[in-house]
Amino acid sequence: MAAEPVQIRGAAPADAAALPNVRPRNEGTPLHVEWFDAARVNLSAAERRAATITTRRTVKKEWQAAWLVRAIQLIDLTTLAGDDTEERVARLCAKARKPLRDDLVAALGLDFSLTTGAVCVYPAMVPAAVRALEGSGVPVASVATGFPAGLIPTRLKLEEIRYAVEEGAAEIDIVITRSHVLDQNWRALHDEVRAMRAACGDAHLKAILATGDLRSLRNVYKASMVAMMAGADFIKTSTGKEDVNATLPVSLVMARAIRDYRALTGFDVGFKPAGGIRTAKDALAWMTLMKEELGTDWLEPELFRLGASALLGDIDRQLEHFVTGRYSADNRHAVA
């Protein structure tokens, strides 16, 4: 069962600002239930690893500043609320284009255009976001497929994806049908995500597993594997709407699934935790997890995103503290 790992990529990008997409897209594979059927995940051991992964590594001073700058580049700056308006989305996009005050950018010596990784909105807001981000290079991500519960007819799910892509979304965050996982109906899950991937065309697909609904880490692992086999470019923890959102143990299991899938197929799949990531410290924790379990490549937006709305404000404050040595306040930084 264990295929030889395939070395695909060359050296890391020379310029941190420009992160060229040199990686082949995950094309997916036929469903191989035998790849994960016997998978074992020990909850207590996963929790212990997750609890200590952040106590084993620390970044300080310049390194911490650099990691926080990178965290900004990894953010899918998100608004997914019923009261979203086009103006609200435009404000968010403005923050995505310029996430950090100019004086701080200068003080940090950043000689490239710093933006967030993407902006993530509902499909109806894609046109507004695309307009607001024109020329910035910041992609628009749209949730789709009956987000967050995913319980609309399949035909409409695919239609929703096609709409968002047509309106200019470069990334589509789909939700899976949780019952397929709870029923262990892997064929149905594979077919579903495969069809969604086809509907995405060139847009990248992030498969939201809604891990809070899946309950067990074994389910998380298996659903991760099936989503990757179905061609997901990213696997993502949560919609932000479940009772339990991104946690480090769940992320650890998903990262290990990505590692195993890579060993089996040679494809690199990205990871996106979302929901509840609010502080700079949280961001560093997830980044450490990525670096330790998957390697430094997973500290690039191409393979790692942080789904967050409030996180950026805390990072802004921490970076100002790094620059000035004084603790900062919210009102000194532009809101999203």
Added chain:
Amino acid sequence: MPAVKDILRTMDYGPAPEANAEILAWLAARPRFGHFIDGEHADPAEGGHFEVRNPATGALLAEVAQGSAADIDAAVAAAKAALAPWQALSGHARARYLYALARLLQKRERFFAVLETMDNGKPIRESRDIDIPLVVRHFYHHAGWAELIESEFPQHRPVGVCGQIVPWNFPLLMLAWKVAPALAAGNTVVLKPAEFTPLSALAFAELCREAGLPQGVVNIVTGDGRTGALLVEHPDVDKIAFTGSTEVGRLIRKATAGTGKKLGLELGGKSPFIVFDDADLDAAVEGVVDSIWFNQGQVCCAGSRLLVQEAVADRLIGKLKARMETLRVGDPLDKSTDVGAIVDTVQLERIRSLVEAGRAEGAVCHQLGAPLPKEGLYFPPTLVTGVGPASTLAQEEIFGPVLVAMTFRTQAEAIELANNSRYGLAASVWSENINVALDAAARLKAGVVWINAANLFDAAAGFGGYRESGFGREGGREGLADYLVPAADVTEAKPVRLRSVDFSAAPAAALPEAVATAPRFDRTAKLYIGGKQARPDSGYSYTVTDHRGAAAGQVGLGNRKDIRNAVEAANKASAWAGVTAHNRAQVLYYLAENLEARANDFRDRIATLVDGDAKAAAAEVEAAVARIAHYAAWADKYDGLVHATRSRNVTLAMNEPFGTIAIACPDEAPLVAFVSLVAPAIAMGNRVVVVPSPVFPLVATDFYQLLDTSDVPGGVVNIVTGERSVLAKTLAEHDDVAAFWYFGVDDGASAVEAASAGNLKPVWAHARPVRWTSPAEGQGREFLRRATQVKNIWVPYGE
């Protein structure tokens, strides 16, 4: 300092040094440490000072006093003087001191963590997140025990002055493991820290003063092994608690033999780390990291033998090698360091030479690719393959970051390989199948078993080894018990007047009643081995006399080979441990029933042999019947515990039989003493090789007919008559005898204790006479405690 934009290209962690200015200032103010005796700083009487260095940098940290005989004398005297007032305090009052120490330690957590890391070389992550929090927890936990000791341990008293010798791998934690229970139980302490790492103990001494601990309750004398030896040999020390190498443990066992000192030894290990094919392999890889690359592998319970099921071996080794690449070896004070410095050049050289020896035998070493720091004492994390159970690296405790990997095919083979060791400290078992995991836990010879985990510790759980990993437990109720003695050990019984025994094989004067009438059919008392009567290998018998001095009969003169056969038979009868406790109870009840049916025979025999007092003899038989019934009752009731340690985890403290226990019976009360020792031992599932009183062996040889008729399986009780001290020595030296109970008011105990150093079997040497017919002295939990060893099995759970 690189620019932020440059770091963005590499996304390295960068340096994250823990500040140590506070500790440097503390050390600067104390260039030369003295001892801590009777609450005061004490300059060394004559030994001078030695240097203590930081193994990561070579920097001189301090000069520390070399303890001499005069220093040890002063410290022991102080501890002895402090004993009475300390014990006069209520448990609650002692609890307050322990609580204060816990609080003060907690308030200085970072201070102690940084000091420990500088002195020992362990990563600050470990001293900060593991060592020191466990130290604090240990003092809190035992503050609780001090509070409860009177109600929870009635009829017990403290041991007295405890000499405690701790190793360099967890300097303050081992101090806590020793000092906290000792004080909680009402003992006073003379502690000798390891010469490589004495500084946290000396800082702790200052804390004792800060807490207002009464003078002399804790004394700390620094020095090397010579100082430790002086402490071990000091006549006023009542207990020695030692953690360290098996080699030194043996020396201590010999040195304390016959002194009456209580002894606790926590020694080496070569603990197995078993990965079954249904394990979470990624979790197991992290378990390995937490086992062998924790504290540079300088951990007595380190899972240093990786046993992996063949079906998953390649995958596991592949994952392990990938994981090794992310280990960071370097400055212990850096917060991102995984593996720090080896404690001393002596230890580094030992690791190097063992690995070289392994390489010479053909072992394949896979080592971390990244370069080691140029300065300081470092050894790279190492994975050794291409070894078998016979390889040096698979047998010797390396005490370094070196893991040997071997494969197995079946569960049975895994257990066989795992138990194929002189040691028995800990084991780690990885399987998602509860049947596999618990079966392995039950069959492993180890004092601690972690299921799907490694190196979990808690003050509420016992820690300690089987086999040559030592005896005694630290932590939990079982650990506290080792700092107490049953009040029943104090007896008003008078030693029996020893009747001399003539072991000569020469024909005796005619047996009574044989004179002038036709001879009665001769009854030949034989040895009883493996459920069969056996003639002594020597072919000799000796004559036993009755209370009038007349010949009462002959018994076999057992020798080494009889002992060998008896031990073999006992070990073969291991199924006895596997039957239900109910079943053992039934057998014991049956034995009591049959003894009662033959009460008159035994009464007459005892009366004839002992003193002619038929009434006393009848009372003894009656007591013996009751005694057997007592342990029949206990057989299914000496329950283990479930310790309250971590969340979502059960820590099972199982009372397990030792296996084969050697029992040397005393000369008093020949029947009731015999059953008082045999019954609790076999009730718990042990098999016994009994050397009956050489004065009254006929009582024991009469008894084997009862064994035959009471469904006691062959080999469970083996009886070898003969010269007690000679047979006992052979038994004490026997490496397949797991424990020894020596009851006899003579100097035999000393020889037994000294000879037991071979496989470090625990010896219960009871040199005082016992009023065996008295339930207060002749029976009870202490016998069951001595008949069992506690295995702590950690079972984290959750889906």
